[in-house]
Every structure is written in structure tokens, then in C-alpha cells.
Amino acid sequence: xxxxxxxxxxxxxxxxxxxxxxxxxxxxxxxxxxxxxxxxxxxxxxxxxxxxxxxxxxxxxxxxxxxxxxxxxxxxxxxxxxxxxxxxxxxxxxxxxxxxxxxxxxxxxxxxxxxxxxxxxxxxxxxxxxxxxxxxxxxxxxxxxxxxxxxxxxxxxxxxxxxxxxxxxxxxxxxxxxxxxxxx
Numbered sequence: 187x188x189x190x191x192x193x194x195x196x197x198x199x200x201x202x203x204x205x206x207x208x209x210x211x212x213x214x215x216x217x218x219x220x221x222x223x224x225x226x227x228x229x230x231x232x233x234x235x236x237x238x239x240x241x242x243x244x245x246x247x248x249x250x251x252x253x254x255x256x257x258x259x260x261x262x263x264x265x266x267x268x269x270x271x272x273x274x275x276x277x278x279x280x281x282x283x284x285x286x287x288x289x290x291x292x293x294x295x296x297x298x299x300x301x302x303x304x305x306x307x308x309x310x311x312x313x314x315x316x317x318x319x320x321x322x323x324x325x326x327x328x329x330x331x332x333x334x335x336x337x338x339x340x341x342x343x344x345x346x347x348x349x350x351x352x353x354x355x356x357x358x359x360x361x362x363x364x365x366x367x368x369x370x
Contacts, residue, residue, distance in 0.1 A: 189297065190289025200296040200359030202352045205335050207308045209287045214262040217309070224306045228261045247271055296323040298355040300348065302332030327351065
């Protein structure tokens with residue numbers, strides 16, 4: 187969201203989004219249907235690490251939201267119940283403020299998005315190639331394998347393909363920015 191919200195006011199020269207969910211209002215709505223075990227694990231992790239670890243603070247913000255998140259049966263239900271914790275009055279306000287798709291058309295810096303066809307969290311059906319191709323300076327790297335943020339490489343998988351290509355992209359963006367400065 188930051189690059190879109192800040193537009194040309196950001197000092198950041200380029201950005202990468204690794205395994206983005208794109209439209210978060212819809213991204214997790216079918217996760218429980220396609221990958222129920224993944225959805226259960228994510229929901230368990232959210233409840234354990236977000237709710238349980240922060241229960242005292244969250245209860246002062248919204249006891250109702252805390253209860254709704256605690257009773258959520260899917261990751262999507264959790265996501266649509268937590269809006270008061272972000273300072274929003276409704277789930278619609280939350281998505282308007284925090285959904286990357288609300289801000290993507292305002293990005294003016296080079297960006298690289300990386301998605302994998304075997305990602306069980308950010309499903310391939312969520313990838314919005316048309317949005318990416320409509321942005322000048324956007325690159326979508328879509329791989330067959332890589333899972334969710336794994337992207338290991340090498341004989342024993344000790345290398346990080348994701349880290350390597352991210353740094354390559356950011357280095358190239360930095361160098362092209364320097365070239366532009368020298369031309370002017």
C-alpha cells in the first residue's frame with residue numbers, strides 16, 4: 187500500500203511484493219475450500235500469535251472484534267472481523283484503506299511482483315495479470331514452483347531464489363535511476 191499511497195512523494199526508488207494476495211477482500215475467501223488444512227493452520231496461527239499474544243491490548247480496542255476473531259472458522263472470517271483493530275469503522279473502510287488493489291494504480295516506481303502457481307496461500311486465481319500489465323514499470327514474475335515464499339534453489343535447496351531475484355531487481359532499479367540522474 188505504501189508505494190501507492192505515497193505516489194511520487196515516496197523516497198523509495200523501487201519495490202517488490204513477494205507472493206502478494208492482490209485483492210485482500212477476496213483473496214482468502216476460497217482458501218478453506220481449496221486448501222482446508224492450510225486455512226486451519228493460518229487461522230490457528232493468527233489466533234495464537236495475534237489474538238492470544240495481544241489479548242489485553244486488543245480487548246481495550248474492541249471486545250466484540252476480539253470475540254468475532256476468536257470465533258472465526260476461516261481465515262477470511264478472521265480478516266473481515268479484525269477491522270476495528272486497524273482503526274476502521276467497518277470492513278468496507280478497512281478494505282478501502284488497506285487493500286493493495288485500491289492503491290496499485292497510483293504506484294509510480296518500478297515494482298516486481300513474484301507469484302507461484304503452487305502457492306497455497308496466495309492462490310494463482312488471485313493473480314491479476316491485467317492490472318500488472320496496465321502499470322508502467324511493473325514486472326510480474328510467475329513461476330511454476332516456489333510455494334508461498336519458499337523459492338529455494340540449488341542441489342539441496344540451500345539458496346534463496348526469491349532473495350536473489352529481489353536484490354537483482356532492486357539493484358537494476360537503482361542503477362537505472364542513477365542513469366536517469368546522469369542524463370538530466
